[in-house]
Amino acid sequence: MLHEPSLSLPGFAPALPVCDGTMHLILFVLFAGLCLAGAINLLLQSHPINSALSLIVVMTSLAVLYLLLGAEFLAAAQVIVYAGAIMVLFTFVVMLLNAGREERTLGSRVARAVGFPAVVTILGVLATVILRAQGLGSASLHDGITSTEELSAVLFTKLLLPFEVTSVLILIAILGAVALARHGDGERMDGK
Protein backbone atom coordinates (compact mmCIF):
# COMPACT_ATOMS: atom_id res chain seq x y z
CA MET A 1 0.00 0.00 0.00
CA LEU A 2 1.28 3.40 -0.90
CA HIS A 3 0.97 6.23 1.52
CA GLU A 4 1.15 9.28 -0.64
CA PRO A 5 0.95 12.44 1.47
CA SER A 6 -1.55 13.93 -0.90
CA LEU A 7 -3.53 12.26 -3.59
CA SER A 8 -4.36 15.53 -5.28
CA LEU A 9 -5.04 14.18 -8.70
CA PRO A 10 -3.49 16.52 -11.24
CA GLY A 11 -6.06 15.76 -13.87
CA PHE A 12 -8.63 13.14 -14.58
CA ALA A 13 -6.26 10.19 -14.62
CA PRO A 14 -5.19 9.15 -11.15
CA ALA A 15 -1.45 9.46 -10.79
CA LEU A 16 -1.10 6.02 -9.29
CA PRO A 17 1.69 3.68 -10.31
CA VAL A 18 -0.71 0.75 -10.49
CA CYS A 19 -2.57 2.13 -13.42
CA ASP A 20 0.21 3.91 -15.28
CA GLY A 21 0.30 1.93 -18.46
CA THR A 22 -2.68 -0.34 -18.44
CA MET A 23 -5.32 2.22 -17.52
CA HIS A 24 -4.14 4.59 -20.22
CA LEU A 25 -3.97 1.80 -22.74
CA ILE A 26 -7.48 0.59 -21.92
CA LEU A 27 -8.86 4.13 -22.17
CA PHE A 28 -6.96 4.74 -25.39
CA VAL A 29 -8.25 1.58 -27.06
CA LEU A 30 -11.78 2.27 -25.81
CA PHE A 31 -11.97 5.82 -27.06
CA ALA A 32 -9.97 5.30 -30.25
CA GLY A 33 -12.43 2.51 -31.05
CA LEU A 34 -15.36 4.77 -30.22
CA CYS A 35 -13.86 7.48 -32.41
CA LEU A 36 -13.48 5.12 -35.37
CA ALA A 37 -16.93 3.63 -34.85
CA GLY A 38 -18.39 7.16 -34.80
CA ALA A 39 -16.55 8.07 -37.98
CA ILE A 40 -17.73 4.95 -39.82
CA ASN A 41 -21.27 5.44 -38.55
CA LEU A 42 -21.10 9.04 -39.80
CA LEU A 43 -20.56 7.75 -43.33
CA LEU A 44 -23.06 4.90 -43.15
CA GLN A 45 -26.05 6.74 -41.70
CA SER A 46 -28.56 7.98 -44.23
CA HIS A 47 -30.19 10.52 -41.95
CA PRO A 48 -28.27 13.81 -41.68
CA ILE A 49 -29.02 14.26 -37.99
CA ASN A 50 -27.60 10.83 -37.17
CA SER A 51 -24.46 11.71 -39.09
CA ALA A 52 -24.17 14.98 -37.20
CA LEU A 53 -24.56 13.15 -33.88
CA SER A 54 -21.90 10.62 -34.89
CA LEU A 55 -19.59 13.53 -35.62
CA ILE A 56 -20.20 14.75 -32.07
CA VAL A 57 -19.19 11.32 -30.79
CA VAL A 58 -16.00 11.55 -32.86
CA MET A 59 -15.22 15.04 -31.48
CA THR A 60 -15.76 14.05 -27.87
CA SER A 61 -13.71 10.86 -28.14
CA LEU A 62 -10.94 12.91 -29.73
CA ALA A 63 -11.14 15.18 -26.69
CA VAL A 64 -10.58 12.17 -24.44
CA LEU A 65 -7.57 11.14 -26.54
CA TYR A 66 -6.13 14.65 -26.11
CA LEU A 67 -6.70 14.27 -22.40
CA LEU A 68 -4.76 11.01 -22.39
CA LEU A 69 -1.89 12.85 -24.04
CA GLY A 70 -1.98 15.33 -21.16
CA ALA A 71 -3.44 18.22 -23.14
CA GLU A 72 -6.32 19.08 -20.84
CA PHE A 73 -6.94 22.59 -22.11
CA LEU A 74 -7.05 21.35 -25.69
CA ALA A 75 -9.51 18.64 -24.65
CA ALA A 76 -11.80 21.16 -22.98
CA ALA A 77 -11.55 23.52 -25.95
CA GLN A 78 -12.35 20.63 -28.28
CA VAL A 79 -15.54 19.85 -26.36
CA ILE A 80 -16.63 23.47 -25.90
CA VAL A 81 -15.82 24.74 -29.38
CA TYR A 82 -16.37 21.76 -31.66
CA ALA A 83 -18.84 19.51 -29.87
CA GLY A 84 -20.63 22.33 -28.08
CA ALA A 85 -20.73 25.23 -30.51
CA ILE A 86 -19.96 24.21 -34.08
CA MET A 87 -21.91 20.96 -34.01
CA VAL A 88 -24.88 22.74 -32.43
CA LEU A 89 -24.94 24.96 -35.51
CA PHE A 90 -24.76 21.83 -37.71
CA THR A 91 -27.74 20.21 -36.01
CA PHE A 92 -29.48 23.58 -36.02
CA VAL A 93 -29.19 23.79 -39.81
CA VAL A 94 -30.32 20.18 -40.24
CA MET A 95 -33.32 20.88 -38.03
CA LEU A 96 -34.19 24.17 -39.72
CA LEU A 97 -34.01 22.77 -43.24
CA ASN A 98 -35.78 19.65 -41.97
CA ALA A 99 -33.51 17.63 -44.23
CA GLY A 100 -34.90 14.22 -44.99
CA ARG A 101 -33.19 10.91 -45.57
CA GLU A 102 -30.60 10.68 -48.29
CA GLU A 103 -31.47 8.54 -51.21
CA ARG A 104 -29.28 5.50 -51.48
CA THR A 105 -27.88 4.81 -54.91
CA LEU A 106 -25.53 2.06 -55.80
CA GLY A 107 -23.05 4.58 -57.17
CA SER A 108 -21.54 4.61 -60.60
CA ARG A 109 -19.67 1.59 -61.86
CA VAL A 110 -16.62 3.69 -62.72
CA ALA A 111 -16.41 4.98 -59.18
CA ARG A 112 -16.44 1.45 -57.83
CA ALA A 113 -13.92 0.17 -60.35
CA VAL A 114 -11.48 3.03 -59.75
CA GLY A 115 -12.34 4.07 -56.20
CA PHE A 116 -11.70 0.91 -54.22
CA PRO A 117 -8.27 0.14 -55.76
CA ALA A 118 -7.34 3.81 -55.40
CA VAL A 119 -8.22 3.80 -51.69
CA VAL A 120 -6.25 0.60 -51.14
CA THR A 121 -3.22 2.02 -52.98
CA ILE A 122 -3.27 5.31 -51.09
CA LEU A 123 -3.57 3.52 -47.74
CA GLY A 124 -0.75 1.16 -48.73
CA VAL A 125 1.53 4.00 -49.79
CA LEU A 126 0.80 5.98 -46.62
CA ALA A 127 1.39 2.94 -44.43
CA THR A 128 4.73 2.08 -46.05
CA VAL A 129 5.93 5.67 -45.88
CA ILE A 130 5.02 5.96 -42.20
CA LEU A 131 6.53 2.58 -41.36
CA ARG A 132 9.73 3.32 -43.31
CA ALA A 133 10.24 6.81 -41.98
CA GLN A 134 12.33 7.11 -38.85
CA GLY A 135 12.43 9.95 -36.40
CA LEU A 136 8.95 11.25 -37.06
CA GLY A 137 8.79 12.09 -33.40
CA SER A 138 6.60 10.26 -30.96
CA ALA A 139 3.69 11.02 -28.76
CA SER A 140 3.50 8.95 -25.64
CA LEU A 141 0.67 8.30 -23.25
CA HIS A 142 1.89 9.54 -19.92
CA ASP A 143 0.75 10.99 -16.64
CA GLY A 144 2.18 14.46 -17.15
CA ILE A 145 -0.31 17.19 -17.82
CA THR A 146 0.50 20.28 -19.82
CA SER A 147 -1.01 22.99 -17.70
CA THR A 148 -2.85 25.92 -19.17
CA GLU A 149 -0.03 28.20 -17.99
CA GLU A 150 2.62 26.35 -20.01
CA LEU A 151 0.37 26.23 -23.04
CA SER A 152 -0.41 29.94 -22.97
CA ALA A 153 3.26 30.80 -22.35
CA VAL A 154 4.20 29.03 -25.58
CA LEU A 155 1.19 30.43 -27.42
CA PHE A 156 1.91 34.04 -26.50
CA THR A 157 5.69 33.99 -26.89
CA LYS A 158 6.96 31.51 -29.45
CA LEU A 159 3.82 31.19 -31.53
CA LEU A 160 2.47 34.73 -31.13
CA LEU A 161 2.56 35.64 -34.83
CA PRO A 162 0.78 32.52 -36.17
CA PHE A 163 -1.73 32.84 -33.34
CA GLU A 164 -2.57 36.45 -34.17
CA VAL A 165 -2.60 35.77 -37.91
CA THR A 166 -5.19 33.04 -37.32
CA SER A 167 -7.43 35.55 -35.62
CA VAL A 168 -7.16 37.79 -38.69
CA LEU A 169 -8.30 34.79 -40.73
CA ILE A 170 -11.40 34.51 -38.55
CA LEU A 171 -11.99 38.26 -38.93
CA ILE A 172 -11.91 37.83 -42.71
CA ALA A 173 -14.47 35.04 -42.44
CA ILE A 174 -16.74 37.26 -40.34
CA LEU A 175 -16.38 40.14 -42.81
CA GLY A 176 -17.22 37.75 -45.63
CA ALA A 177 -20.35 36.60 -43.83
CA VAL A 178 -21.45 40.19 -43.18
CA ALA A 179 -20.77 41.15 -46.80
CA LEU A 180 -22.84 38.20 -48.06
CA ALA A 181 -25.71 39.01 -45.72
CA ARG A 182 -25.70 42.68 -46.72
CA HIS A 183 -25.56 41.74 -50.38
CA GLY A 184 -28.69 39.63 -49.98
CA ASP A 185 -30.38 42.54 -48.23
CA GLY A 186 -29.54 44.91 -51.06
CA GLU A 187 -31.02 42.59 -53.67
CA ARG A 188 -34.26 42.42 -51.76
CA MET A 189 -34.33 46.24 -51.66
CA ASP A 190 -33.86 46.33 -55.44
CA GLY A 191 -36.69 43.85 -55.84
CA LYS A 192 -39.02 46.28 -54.13
Next chain:
Amino acid sequence: MTILQFFLWSLLKVAVVTVVMLLGIAYTVLLERKLVGRIQNRWGPSRVGPFGLLQPLVDGAKSFLKEDIIPTAVYRPLYLFAPIIALGCALISIAVVPFGAPDVGPGGLHLFQISDVNIGLLVILGVTSIGVYGIALAGWSSNNKYSLLGSLRSSAQLISYELALGLSLVGVVLRAGSLNLRVIVEGQSSKGILSWNIFGGLQFIAFFIYLMAAYAETNRSPFDLPEAESELTAGYHTEYSSMKFAMFFMAEYANMITVGCVATLLFLGGWTSPFGNLIPLPQNIVIHALLPIFWFVLKVFSFLFLYVWVRGTLPRFRYDQLMNFGWRYLLPLAILNIVGTSLWLAYR
Protein backbone atom coordinates in the same frame (compact mmCIF):
# COMPACT_ATOMS: atom_id res chain seq x y z
CA MET B 1 -4.21 4.57 -1.00
CA THR B 2 -4.56 1.84 -3.55
CA ILE B 3 -6.47 2.07 -6.77
CA LEU B 4 -9.27 -0.01 -5.26
CA GLN B 5 -9.66 2.32 -2.30
CA PHE B 6 -9.60 5.31 -4.61
CA PHE B 7 -12.28 3.70 -6.75
CA LEU B 8 -14.50 2.86 -3.78
CA TRP B 9 -14.17 6.35 -2.30
CA SER B 10 -15.04 7.89 -5.64
CA LEU B 11 -18.06 5.62 -5.99
CA LEU B 12 -19.24 6.56 -2.53
CA LYS B 13 -18.81 10.27 -3.22
CA VAL B 14 -20.68 10.00 -6.52
CA ALA B 15 -23.54 8.12 -4.86
CA VAL B 16 -23.86 10.59 -1.98
CA VAL B 17 -23.63 13.67 -4.18
CA THR B 18 -26.17 12.28 -6.65
CA VAL B 19 -28.68 11.49 -3.90
CA VAL B 20 -28.20 14.92 -2.31
CA MET B 21 -28.52 16.58 -5.69
CA LEU B 22 -31.76 14.73 -6.51
CA LEU B 23 -33.19 15.64 -3.10
CA GLY B 24 -32.07 19.21 -3.71
CA ILE B 25 -33.89 19.22 -7.04
CA ALA B 26 -37.07 17.86 -5.47
CA TYR B 27 -37.06 20.44 -2.70
CA THR B 28 -36.13 23.30 -5.04
CA VAL B 29 -39.35 22.53 -6.89
CA LEU B 30 -41.23 22.69 -3.59
CA LEU B 31 -39.44 25.91 -2.65
CA GLU B 32 -40.46 27.43 -5.94
CA ARG B 33 -44.10 26.39 -5.60
CA LYS B 34 -44.29 27.63 -2.03
CA LEU B 35 -42.55 30.93 -2.73
CA VAL B 36 -44.41 31.72 -5.92
CA GLY B 37 -47.56 30.86 -4.03
CA ARG B 38 -46.77 33.38 -1.31
CA ILE B 39 -45.78 36.00 -3.89
CA GLN B 40 -49.16 35.50 -5.58
CA ASN B 41 -50.94 35.65 -2.24
CA ARG B 42 -51.90 31.99 -1.93
CA TRP B 43 -50.56 29.09 0.13
CA GLY B 44 -48.88 26.80 -2.36
CA PRO B 45 -48.83 23.07 -1.64
CA SER B 46 -49.81 22.56 1.99
CA ARG B 47 -51.73 19.29 2.25
CA VAL B 48 -49.16 16.49 1.99
CA GLY B 49 -47.19 16.24 5.20
CA PRO B 50 -46.44 19.15 7.55
CA PHE B 51 -46.35 22.42 5.52
CA GLY B 52 -46.55 20.32 2.35
CA LEU B 53 -43.04 19.01 2.92
CA LEU B 54 -43.80 15.57 1.50
CA GLN B 55 -45.15 17.02 -1.74
CA PRO B 56 -41.98 16.21 -3.78
CA LEU B 57 -42.29 12.50 -2.92
CA VAL B 58 -45.90 12.42 -4.05
CA ASP B 59 -44.99 14.33 -7.20
CA GLY B 60 -42.25 11.81 -7.97
CA ALA B 61 -44.62 8.87 -7.48
CA LYS B 62 -47.17 10.60 -9.69
CA SER B 63 -44.62 11.08 -12.50
CA PHE B 64 -43.62 7.42 -12.29
CA LEU B 65 -47.16 6.11 -12.36
CA LYS B 66 -48.50 8.28 -15.19
CA GLU B 67 -49.05 6.68 -18.55
CA ASP B 68 -46.01 6.99 -20.76
CA ILE B 69 -47.26 8.12 -24.16
CA ILE B 70 -44.95 7.97 -27.16
CA PRO B 71 -46.60 9.56 -30.21
CA THR B 72 -46.38 7.45 -33.35
CA ALA B 73 -44.76 10.10 -35.54
CA VAL B 74 -41.70 10.74 -33.36
CA TYR B 75 -38.19 9.78 -34.37
CA ARG B 76 -37.88 7.14 -31.69
CA PRO B 77 -34.14 6.72 -30.94
CA LEU B 78 -33.53 10.43 -30.44
CA TYR B 79 -36.90 10.99 -28.77
CA LEU B 80 -35.89 8.47 -26.11
CA PHE B 81 -32.29 9.64 -25.90
CA ALA B 82 -32.94 13.39 -25.55
CA PRO B 83 -34.16 13.42 -21.91
CA ILE B 84 -31.19 11.24 -20.95
CA ILE B 85 -28.75 13.75 -22.45
CA ALA B 86 -30.51 16.65 -20.77
CA LEU B 87 -30.58 15.12 -17.29
CA GLY B 88 -27.19 13.40 -17.64
CA CYS B 89 -25.36 16.60 -18.57
CA ALA B 90 -27.19 18.52 -15.85
CA LEU B 91 -26.06 16.03 -13.21
CA ILE B 92 -22.48 15.51 -14.47
CA SER B 93 -21.30 19.07 -14.09
CA ILE B 94 -21.70 18.94 -10.30
CA ALA B 95 -18.76 16.49 -10.25
CA VAL B 96 -16.11 19.21 -10.25
CA VAL B 97 -17.80 21.51 -7.74
CA PRO B 98 -16.04 21.70 -4.36
CA PHE B 99 -18.61 21.98 -1.55
CA GLY B 100 -16.45 22.27 1.50
CA ALA B 101 -13.02 22.90 2.94
CA PRO B 102 -10.40 20.83 1.12
CA ASP B 103 -8.31 19.95 4.17
CA VAL B 104 -10.74 17.42 5.64
CA GLY B 105 -10.59 13.77 4.72
CA PRO B 106 -8.55 10.64 5.19
CA GLY B 107 -5.17 10.39 3.48
CA GLY B 108 -5.38 13.69 1.60
CA LEU B 109 -8.62 12.69 -0.03
CA HIS B 110 -10.95 15.53 -1.00
CA LEU B 111 -14.05 14.53 0.88
CA PHE B 112 -16.23 17.32 -0.42
CA GLN B 113 -15.42 17.26 -4.11
CA ILE B 114 -15.82 14.32 -6.46
CA SER B 115 -12.92 15.27 -8.69
CA ASP B 116 -10.44 18.12 -8.41
CA VAL B 117 -9.69 19.10 -11.98
CA ASN B 118 -7.22 21.77 -13.08
CA ILE B 119 -9.66 23.09 -15.64
CA GLY B 120 -12.81 22.68 -13.53
CA LEU B 121 -14.46 25.81 -14.86
CA LEU B 122 -13.95 24.71 -18.47
CA VAL B 123 -15.35 21.27 -17.66
CA ILE B 124 -18.54 22.86 -16.36
CA LEU B 125 -18.83 25.09 -19.44
CA GLY B 126 -18.14 22.11 -21.72
CA VAL B 127 -20.71 19.85 -20.12
CA THR B 128 -23.34 22.61 -20.19
CA SER B 129 -22.63 23.24 -23.86
CA ILE B 130 -23.29 19.54 -24.58
CA GLY B 131 -26.54 19.80 -22.62
CA VAL B 132 -28.01 21.95 -25.41
CA TYR B 133 -28.41 18.80 -27.49
CA GLY B 134 -30.94 17.39 -25.06
CA ILE B 135 -33.30 20.28 -25.75
CA ALA B 136 -32.50 20.62 -29.45
CA LEU B 137 -32.99 16.91 -30.19
CA ALA B 138 -36.12 16.67 -28.03
CA GLY B 139 -37.79 19.40 -30.07
CA TRP B 140 -36.70 18.03 -33.41
CA SER B 141 -37.45 14.37 -32.77
CA SER B 142 -40.93 15.11 -31.39
CA ASN B 143 -42.10 15.95 -34.89
CA ASN B 144 -44.29 18.75 -33.59
CA LYS B 145 -44.29 22.41 -34.60
CA TYR B 146 -44.46 23.75 -31.05
CA SER B 147 -41.63 21.49 -29.97
CA LEU B 148 -39.43 22.43 -32.89
CA LEU B 149 -40.04 26.16 -32.43
CA GLY B 150 -39.36 25.84 -28.72
CA SER B 151 -36.13 23.97 -29.22
CA LEU B 152 -34.94 26.34 -31.96
CA ARG B 153 -35.64 29.30 -29.70
CA SER B 154 -33.87 27.57 -26.88
CA SER B 155 -30.77 26.65 -28.88
CA ALA B 156 -30.48 30.16 -30.31
CA GLN B 157 -30.88 31.62 -26.84
CA LEU B 158 -28.34 29.26 -25.31
CA ILE B 159 -25.73 29.94 -27.99
CA SER B 160 -26.21 33.71 -27.74
CA TYR B 161 -26.03 33.88 -23.97
CA GLU B 162 -23.22 31.35 -23.64
CA LEU B 163 -20.89 33.97 -25.11
CA ALA B 164 -21.82 36.59 -22.55
CA LEU B 165 -21.69 33.97 -19.79
CA GLY B 166 -18.23 32.75 -20.76
CA LEU B 167 -16.86 36.28 -21.13
CA SER B 168 -18.28 37.36 -17.77
CA LEU B 169 -16.23 34.61 -16.10
CA VAL B 170 -12.98 35.78 -17.69
CA GLY B 171 -12.60 38.63 -15.20
CA VAL B 172 -12.75 36.18 -12.30
CA VAL B 173 -10.27 33.83 -13.97
CA LEU B 174 -7.93 36.78 -14.61
CA ARG B 175 -8.02 37.66 -10.92
CA ALA B 176 -7.46 34.12 -9.72
CA GLY B 177 -4.94 33.17 -12.40
CA SER B 178 -6.37 29.68 -12.55
CA LEU B 179 -9.27 27.68 -13.92
CA ASN B 180 -9.27 25.39 -10.90
CA LEU B 181 -12.43 26.06 -8.86
CA ARG B 182 -10.66 25.35 -5.56
CA VAL B 183 -7.90 27.85 -6.31
CA ILE B 184 -10.47 30.44 -7.36
CA VAL B 185 -12.28 30.04 -4.02
CA GLU B 186 -9.08 30.08 -2.00
CA GLY B 187 -8.13 33.36 -3.67
CA GLN B 188 -11.25 34.93 -2.12
CA SER B 189 -10.84 33.58 1.39
CA SER B 190 -8.48 36.06 3.05
CA LYS B 191 -10.79 38.83 4.35
CA GLY B 192 -14.23 37.29 4.33
CA ILE B 193 -16.91 39.19 2.46
CA LEU B 194 -14.47 41.98 1.55
CA SER B 195 -12.32 39.69 -0.58
CA TRP B 196 -15.16 38.01 -2.43
CA ASN B 197 -14.93 38.64 -6.14
CA ILE B 198 -18.28 40.43 -6.25
CA PHE B 199 -17.23 43.06 -3.68
CA GLY B 200 -13.49 43.19 -3.10
CA GLY B 201 -12.69 41.93 -6.58
CA LEU B 202 -14.93 44.62 -8.08
CA GLN B 203 -16.51 42.01 -10.32
CA PHE B 204 -20.09 43.16 -9.68
CA ILE B 205 -20.59 43.96 -13.36
CA ALA B 206 -19.42 40.47 -14.23
CA PHE B 207 -21.79 39.10 -11.58
CA PHE B 208 -24.68 41.01 -13.08
CA ILE B 209 -23.87 39.70 -16.57
CA TYR B 210 -23.47 36.19 -15.19
CA LEU B 211 -26.82 36.43 -13.41
CA MET B 212 -28.66 37.53 -16.56
CA ALA B 213 -26.92 34.98 -18.78
CA ALA B 214 -27.53 32.24 -16.22
CA TYR B 215 -31.28 32.93 -16.22
CA ALA B 216 -31.22 32.64 -20.00
CA GLU B 217 -29.03 29.52 -19.98
CA THR B 218 -31.38 27.67 -17.67
CA ASN B 219 -34.47 28.80 -19.60
CA ARG B 220 -35.86 30.50 -16.55
CA SER B 221 -38.18 33.44 -16.33
CA PRO B 222 -37.88 36.19 -17.62
CA PHE B 223 -36.04 34.32 -20.38
CA ASP B 224 -38.31 31.26 -20.50
CA LEU B 225 -39.39 31.77 -24.10
CA PRO B 226 -38.55 28.19 -25.13
CA GLU B 227 -41.45 26.98 -23.03
CA ALA B 228 -43.72 29.99 -23.20
CA GLU B 229 -47.11 28.39 -22.49
CA SER B 230 -49.14 31.13 -24.08
CA GLU B 231 -47.38 30.75 -27.43
CA LEU B 232 -45.88 27.26 -27.60
CA THR B 233 -48.04 25.03 -25.37
CA ALA B 234 -44.99 23.70 -23.51
CA GLY B 235 -42.16 24.23 -25.95
CA TYR B 236 -39.66 21.47 -26.52
CA HIS B 237 -41.25 19.00 -24.11
CA THR B 238 -44.80 19.29 -25.45
CA GLU B 239 -44.85 15.64 -26.59
CA TYR B 240 -43.21 14.20 -23.50
CA SER B 241 -45.17 12.61 -20.70
CA SER B 242 -44.62 10.73 -17.48
CA MET B 243 -41.02 10.23 -16.34
CA LYS B 244 -39.52 11.59 -19.56
CA PHE B 245 -41.17 14.93 -18.90
CA ALA B 246 -40.02 14.69 -15.30
CA MET B 247 -36.45 14.18 -16.52
CA PHE B 248 -36.52 17.48 -18.43
CA PHE B 249 -38.07 19.11 -15.42
CA MET B 250 -35.35 17.71 -13.16
CA ALA B 251 -32.65 18.76 -15.64
CA GLU B 252 -33.91 22.34 -15.48
CA TYR B 253 -33.72 22.42 -11.70
CA ALA B 254 -30.37 20.60 -11.64
CA ASN B 255 -29.04 23.28 -13.98
CA MET B 256 -30.39 25.96 -11.64
CA ILE B 257 -28.52 24.39 -8.74
CA THR B 258 -25.31 24.04 -10.75
CA VAL B 259 -25.52 27.64 -11.89
CA GLY B 260 -26.05 28.64 -8.26
CA CYS B 261 -22.99 26.61 -7.24
CA VAL B 262 -20.85 28.24 -9.93
CA ALA B 263 -22.02 31.71 -8.91
CA THR B 264 -21.21 30.87 -5.30
CA LEU B 265 -17.75 29.57 -6.15
CA LEU B 266 -16.76 32.33 -8.53
CA PHE B 267 -18.32 35.42 -7.02
CA LEU B 268 -19.45 34.74 -3.47
CA GLY B 269 -16.40 33.08 -1.99
CA GLY B 270 -17.53 29.46 -2.20
CA TRP B 271 -17.43 27.66 1.13
CA THR B 272 -15.61 30.45 2.97
CA SER B 273 -17.31 32.33 5.78
CA PRO B 274 -18.43 35.90 5.09
CA PHE B 275 -16.83 36.99 8.38
CA GLY B 276 -13.35 35.84 7.39
CA ASN B 277 -11.16 35.42 10.42
CA LEU B 278 -13.27 37.63 12.70
CA ILE B 279 -14.81 34.52 14.22
CA PRO B 280 -12.08 32.08 15.27
CA LEU B 281 -12.23 28.67 13.61
CA PRO B 282 -13.75 25.94 15.77
CA GLN B 283 -11.36 23.23 16.87
CA ASN B 284 -13.93 20.44 16.72
CA ILE B 285 -13.25 18.48 13.54
CA VAL B 286 -16.95 17.85 12.80
CA ILE B 287 -17.89 21.53 13.07
CA HIS B 288 -14.74 22.41 11.16
CA ALA B 289 -15.93 20.15 8.34
CA LEU B 290 -19.61 21.08 8.40
CA LEU B 291 -19.41 24.87 8.81
CA PRO B 292 -18.02 25.49 5.29
CA ILE B 293 -20.77 23.28 3.86
CA PHE B 294 -23.32 25.34 5.77
CA TRP B 295 -22.02 28.56 4.19
CA PHE B 296 -21.93 26.98 0.76
CA VAL B 297 -25.50 25.67 0.99
CA LEU B 298 -26.70 29.00 2.39
CA LYS B 299 -25.21 30.88 -0.56
CA VAL B 300 -26.64 28.48 -3.13
CA PHE B 301 -29.99 28.67 -1.36
CA SER B 302 -30.05 32.48 -1.55
CA PHE B 303 -29.26 32.23 -5.23
CA LEU B 304 -32.16 29.83 -5.77
CA PHE B 305 -34.40 32.12 -3.71
CA LEU B 306 -33.45 34.99 -6.01
CA TYR B 307 -34.29 32.83 -9.03
CA VAL B 308 -37.80 32.14 -7.76
CA TRP B 309 -38.29 35.73 -6.66
CA VAL B 310 -37.41 36.96 -10.14
CA ARG B 311 -39.79 34.43 -11.66
CA GLY B 312 -42.59 35.62 -9.44
CA THR B 313 -41.91 39.27 -10.25
CA LEU B 314 -40.91 39.84 -13.86
CA PRO B 315 -42.91 39.26 -17.04
CA ARG B 316 -41.44 37.38 -19.99
CA PHE B 317 -39.25 39.11 -22.59
CA ARG B 318 -40.25 39.31 -26.24
CA TYR B 319 -37.96 37.33 -28.53
CA ASP B 320 -36.37 40.34 -30.27
CA GLN B 321 -35.84 42.00 -26.88
CA LEU B 322 -34.08 38.87 -25.71
CA MET B 323 -31.66 38.79 -28.63
CA ASN B 324 -31.07 42.56 -28.48
CA PHE B 325 -30.34 42.42 -24.80
CA GLY B 326 -27.89 39.55 -25.18
CA TRP B 327 -25.93 40.77 -28.16
CA ARG B 328 -26.18 44.56 -27.87
CA TYR B 329 -25.85 45.06 -24.13
CA LEU B 330 -24.55 42.03 -22.27
CA LEU B 331 -21.81 41.07 -24.72
CA PRO B 332 -20.18 44.54 -25.06
CA LEU B 333 -20.53 45.03 -21.31
CA ALA B 334 -18.73 41.72 -20.72
CA ILE B 335 -15.90 42.73 -23.06
CA LEU B 336 -15.61 46.12 -21.33
CA ASN B 337 -15.42 44.30 -18.01
CA ILE B 338 -12.55 42.14 -19.27
CA VAL B 339 -10.67 45.20 -20.53
CA GLY B 340 -11.28 47.05 -17.28
CA THR B 341 -10.20 44.13 -15.12
CA SER B 342 -7.05 43.56 -17.18
CA LEU B 343 -6.09 47.24 -16.97
CA TRP B 344 -6.70 47.28 -13.24
CA LEU B 345 -4.66 44.10 -12.73
CA ALA B 346 -1.83 45.47 -14.88
CA TYR B 347 -1.85 48.80 -13.03
CA ARG B 348 -1.81 47.21 -9.60
